[in-house]
Amino acid sequence: MRTSSARRTLLLALSGALALAGAACAKSDRDNSSGGNSSKSTLVFAGSSDPKSLDPAFVSDGESIRVTRNIYEGLVGLKPGTTEVEPKLATEWTASADGTQYTFKLRQGVKFSDGSTFDAAAACFNFDRWYNFKGPLLQSSSLSYYWQAVFGGFATHDSETAPKTSLYKSCSVTDAGTAVVTLTAASGAFLGSLSLPSFAMQSPTALKQYDADKVSGKEDAPSFTGSYWNQHPTGTGPYKLEKWTVGQEVDLVANPGYWGDKPKLNRLVFRIISDNNARLQALENGSVDGYDLVAPQDIKTLQGKGFQLLARPAFNVGYIGFNQKKAPLNNPKIRQAIAYAVNREGLVKNQYPEGSEVAKEFMPPAVVGYADDVQEYAYDPEKAKQLIKDSGVTDLTIEFAYPTDVSRPYMPSPVDNWQLIKSDLEKVGFTVKQRSDKWSPDYNDKASTGAYQMFLLGWTGDYADPDNFIGTFFRDTGVAVSQFGWDDPAIRKQLSEARAEPDATKREAAYKEINRAIMTELPGLPYVHTKPYLAFKSNVKGFVPSPVQDESYSTVSFG
Amino acid sequence: MLRFAVRRLLLLVPILFGLSLALFVWLRALPGGPAAALLGERNTAAAQAQIRSLYGLDQPVWVQYWKFLKRAVRLDFGTSISTHRTVTSEFFTRFPATIELTLAALIFAIGVGVPLGYFAARRHGTFLDNASVIGSLLGVTIPVFFLAFLFKYLLAGGVFSVLPDSGRLDPRLIATHPTNFYVLDGLLTREYDASWDALKHLILPGLALGTIPLAIIVRITRAAVLDVVHEDYVRTAEAKGLSVATVRRRHILRNALLPVSTTIGLQTGLLLSGAILTETVFAFPGVGKFVADAISARDYPVLQGFVLIIATVYVLVNLLVDLSYGLIDPRVRLR
Numbered sequence: 064m065r066t067s068s069a070r071r072t073l074l075l076a077l078s079g080a081l082a083l084a085g086a087a088c089a090k091s092d093r094d095n096s097s098g099g100n101s102s103k104s105t106l107v108f109a110g111s112s113d114p115k116s117l118d119p120a121f122v123s124d125g126e127s128i129r130v131t132r133n134i135y136e137g138l139v140g141l142k143p144g145t146t147e148v149e150p151k152l153a154t155e156w157t158a159s160a161d162g163t164q165y166t167f168k169l170r171q172g173v174k175f176s177d178g179s180t181f182d183a184a185a186a187c188f189n190f191d192r193w194y195n196f197k198g199p200l201l202q203s204s205s206l207s208y209y210w211q212a213v214f215g216g217f218a219t220h221d222s223e224t225a226p227k228t229s230l231y232k233s234c235s236v237t238d239a240g241t242a243v244v245t246l247t248a249a250s251g252a253f254l255g256s257l258s259l260p261s262f263a264m265q266s267p268t269a270l271k272q273y274d275a276d277k278v279s280g281k282e283d284a285p286s287f288t289g290s291y292w293n294q295h296p297t298g299t300g301p302y303k304l305e306k307w308t309v310g311q312e313v314d315l316v317a318n319p320g321y322w323g324d325k326p327k328l329n330r331l332v333f334r335i336i337s338d339n340n341a342r343l344q345a346l347e348n349g350s351v352d353g354y355d356l357v358a359p360q361d362i363k364t365l366q367g368k369g370f371q372l373l374a375r376p377a378f379n380v381g382y383i384g385f386n387q388k389k390a391p392l393n394n395p396k397i398r399q400a401i402a403y404a405v406n407r408e409g410l411v412k413n414q415y416p417e418g419s420e421v422a423k424e425f426m427p428p429a430v431v432g433y434a435d436d437v438q439e440y441a442y443d444p445e446k447a448k449q450l451i452k453d454s455g456v457t458d459l460t461i462e463f464a465y466p467t468d469v470s471r472p473y474m475p476s477p478v479d480n481w482q483l484i485k486s487d488l489e490k491v492g493f494t495v496k497q498r499s500d501k502w503s504p505d506y507n508d509k510a511s512t513g514a515y516q517m518f519l520l521g522w523t524g525d526y527a528d529p530d531n532f533i534g535t536f537f538r539d540t541g542v543a544v545s546q547f548g549w550d551d552p553a554i555r556k557q558l559s560e561a562r563a564e565p566d567a568t569k570r571e572a573a574y575k576e577i578n579r580a581i582m583t584e585l586p587g588l589p590y591v592h593t594k595p596y597l598a599f600k601s602n603v604k605g606f607v608p609s610p611v612q613d614e615s616y617s618t619v620s621f622g
Numbered sequence: 623m624l625r626f627a628v629r630r631l632l633l634l635v636p637i638l639f640g641l642s643l644a645l646f647v648w649l650r651a652l653p654g655g656p657a658a659a660l661l662g663e664r665n666t667a668a669a670q671a672q673i674r675s676l677y678g679l680d681q682p683v684w685v686q687y688w689k690f691l692k693r694a695v696r697l698d699f700g701t702s703i704s705t706h707r708t709v710t711s712e713f714f715t716r717f718p719a720t721i722e723l724t725l726a727a728l729i730f731a732i733g734v735g736v737p738l739g740y741f742a743a744r745r746h747g748t749f750l751d752n753a754s755v756i757g758s759l760l761g762v763t764i765p766v767f768f769l770a771f772l773f774k775y776l777l778a779g780g781v782f783s784v785l786p787d788s789g790r791l792d793p794r795l796i797a798t799h800p801t802n803f804y805v806l807d808g809l810l811t812r813e814y815d816a817s818w819d820a821l822k823h824l825i826l827p828g829l830a831l832g833t834i835p836l837a838i839i840v841r842i843t844r845a846a847v848l849d850v851v852h853e854d855y856v857r858t859a860e861a862k863g864l865s866v867a868t869v870r871r872r873h874i875l876r877n878a879l880l881p882v883s884t885t886i887g888l889q890t891g892l893l894l895s896g897a898i899l900t901e902t903v904f905a906f907p908g909v910g911k912f913v914a915d916a917i918s919a920r921d922y923p924v925l926q927g928f929v930l931i932i933a934t935v936y937v938l939v940n941l942l943v944d945l946s947y948g949l950i951d952p953r954v955r956l957r
Contacts, residue, residue, distance in 0.1 A: 107793050115705065199676050204669045205660050224672035283678025283689065284700035284923065286708060309707075309715050310907030312793050332793040336905040337915070340771075341788050345905070348779035348787045468918070503662070503918045504654030511658075511665035522663055541666040 105330040109342045109354035113335055117296035118275055119260045123208040128260045130313050133616055135263030135298030138167055143607040146527030148255050152264055162249030162565030167242045173322045175266035176303040183242035187234035188267040194218050194231050200278050200285040209261035249565040252528045259526050269297035301326040301617035326617035353599035359416040359475045362596055371599040374418050377427045377592035378610035381473035381521035384587040388548030389516040396454035398585045402440035404447035404491040407590040410483050415593055422589035424578045426532035432574025437582035447491040460494040464518040469502030472595040473521035513545050526611055529574040530562045547586040630941050641933055646687050649922050656703045656920040699927030704919045709927035718802040720908035724893040726828030731835035739843025754840055761837025770830040770903040786823050788905035795819055827904040831897045835889040842885045846878035879950050887943025891936035
């Protein structure tokens with residue numbers, strides 16, 4: 064009796080646990096075409112979230128760009144792994160003498176993945192589309208960010224924050240193979256910016272057919288009502304969309320009509336695994352072939368296990384921001400004292416992965432206009448103490464803020480950075496008061512509205528132009544005044560002029576000059592440029608990391 | 623019974639109204655807002671103001687609430703600020719995953735929990751009983767994320783590599799999804815290997831998520847059975863010569879199931895509201911993770927919509943459980 068009922072206990076318990084498996088005894092009757100064979104030609108790569116949209120004109124985040132870079136191409140591209148412009152859909156171009164007119168010769172025989180032809184009319188259609196975005200949603204800086212950053216305003220002015228004037232004037236078709244873009248002013252940044260994912264060429268037929276720009280007019284709940292952005296993105300790139308399963312994966316398949324070298328893999332799957340540890344385990348278990356945003360602490364472990372780690376060239380800057388509206392940071396001697404007091408060398412060596420560099424100015428060396436001879440503030444606590452004495456400031460209390468719940472490429476562990484910097488500052492006589500907030504949204508909100516006295520922040524470049532670094536910070540009053548409490552009309556003017564300068568040599572010289580001026584003024588202390596890492600299985604070949612995430616998977620294969 | 627059901631459903635109205643009001647005020651009292659979250663490092667005061675006006679967040683709270691209410695009665699919860707999709711479509715693309723996961727966890731918790739609790743009580747004071755009590759204590763106290771990582775380490779890569787570690791389906795497997803319930807989809811489309819693969823993906827998260835309900839069900843079942851076995855009617859039934867099996871099935875188990883079904887109802891509601899930790903560890907695309915992300919993004923429409931839908935589901939599940947009392951216990955049916 065006892066034994067039999069004990070056995071029944073076990074049986075019942077087991078049957079419960081096995082109930083899940085029970086339903087699955089049926090054998091598949093489908094031809095298993097998706098298994099074995101095709102796994103060699105499918106790359107599964109893990110990113111951290113869904114793309115925001117597959118219409119590149121409206122995205123500026125890494126996850127969207129990862130996908131759209133493989134579906135679309137621009138008039139110009141970047142040489143893999145660099146920020147050097149090279150021909151893409153335009154084979155050559157000439158600028159008019161005054162720098163306001165660009166004539167593009169277009170590649171012949173290129174078709175969009177829907178079969179329609181790419182020609183000058185299609186190119187101009189795209190320019191006109193961007194310029195004619197209507198309504199506050201499309202003109203919101205969270206959607207048409209790049210257009211506003213590079214070209215400024217739109218044909219109509221529907222959003223208070225959109226710039227009022229536009230760099231863009233018109234686009235005209237000379238013949239099917241020639242398009243002429245006219246600007247309202249000379250711009251040195253124009254050509255390079257055309258390599259941005261947002262300015263990729265999209266099929267006019269598909270844009271119209273699937274209502275790419277149609278927004279539901281519903282009050283305070285605007286949304287896209289067409290199906291272009293999530294179901295029918297159409298470009299000329301090596302891959303096209305197969306399907307996007309929200310929350311899970313985006314599947315791309317090779318575009319059979321691609322004009323260039325055929326992609327080596329038939330299918331690309333971008334899986335969405337938001338948790339860093341889960342991404343790591345998925346690679347270790349082989350359920351993905353690679354992943355992005357490798358945490359710095361995992362780099363050594365993964366290398367030890369024989370995985371490939373590829374670094375993107377440094378294209379960001381981490382800095383300590385000084386808010387000059389809050390004394391004593393309005394005193395240049397105090398700002399300099401802080402700069403001398405912080406051991407940036409040690410900080411970078413201790414807390415950042417291999418390959419990270421100590422920053423001298425607000426942009427990385429890879430960007431044109433980087434000045435090697437800015438005022439440097441090499442670690443010197445004695446000098447810091449002297450500067451404090453000279454400043455005459457007696458209240459040396461500084462409130463220093465750091466964000467929590469976040470890891471940025473330039474700041475993998477903010478609290479650790481904060482602690483080292485704090486102890487450096489205390490060594491020279493400052494009293495540091497702690498302040499911390501959750502990164503999203505509190506910290507971002509407070510840092511950008513001048514709530515902090517001193518704070519940790521950084522910036523990852525979108526494109527290889529100095530205007531995208533120091534211009535973003537100091538060209539208009541938005542960031543310079545609200546974040547740094549610093550208003551210097553001279554610097555703003557210089558930055559606007561440098562941005563417009565069409566002559567490359569003059570432009571470079573102008574930016575170098577500005578960098579020197581900024582580092583003398585010292586609105587903040589840049590301390591690091593880091594290299595973000597990607598991890599791959601050892602047999603994955605052909606991936607070229609790009610500083611601006613201009614990464615094509617068409618050259619990737621299994622070795 | 624119908625009147626009871628109708629009354630309970632009517633009760634939903636004040637519940638949802640109160641909840642939506644509290645939520646509305648509370649969300650807006652949180653520091654920061656969707657604009658700051660959306661903009662990140664690109665945050666400027668002007669850009670924030672633009673986004674606030676775009677989503678009507680610059681209006682007085684009561685105006686916002688009134689607009690929200692007007693839409694919500696038509697089951698329109700607006701558009702997610704971070705994804706630009708409608709809140710209802712965001713919910714219904716994710717909810718099937720959550721339901722599948724909940725079912726997996728429940729099948730495990732009930733299938734193992736009820737028998738284990740029953741036999742622990744029948745063998746009161748024996749090794750089995752003690753083991754089940756200690757085991758269920760452990761089950762309640764071990765944090766889910768730890769258990770999840772442990773299961774993953776043991777069965778999905780670390781020691782044995784028999785089960786998948788994340789997701790709902792092997793991305794290399796091409797399958798069609800008419801209903802978004804992946805196990806069911808595979809059966810409907812006769813892609814049985816997809817069904818099987820989806821099931822395999824449910825095992826580890828199901829085990830991890832089901833452990834706490836399992837522990838609770840074991841304890842409740844055990845306590846209920848212990849109560850019931852000493853009742854007079856059980857002794858009477860035994861005395862009048864009913865077979866052991868009949869006494870156990872009809873008199874003990876059936877009466878003991880009443881408190882157990884309440885527990886199951888409450889647990890089901892909890893599971894359906896999304897298992898943030900389990901979903902995070904197993905990269906399982908359910909509603910829980912999405913809601914958690916919506917909090918740090920201050921995605922007001924998503925939070926408002928999801929919480930209300932989940933609350934409704936919670937109330938409905940518990941109503942179903944209450945109605946099931948009638949099936950288990952005729953005395954309840956009369957009232």
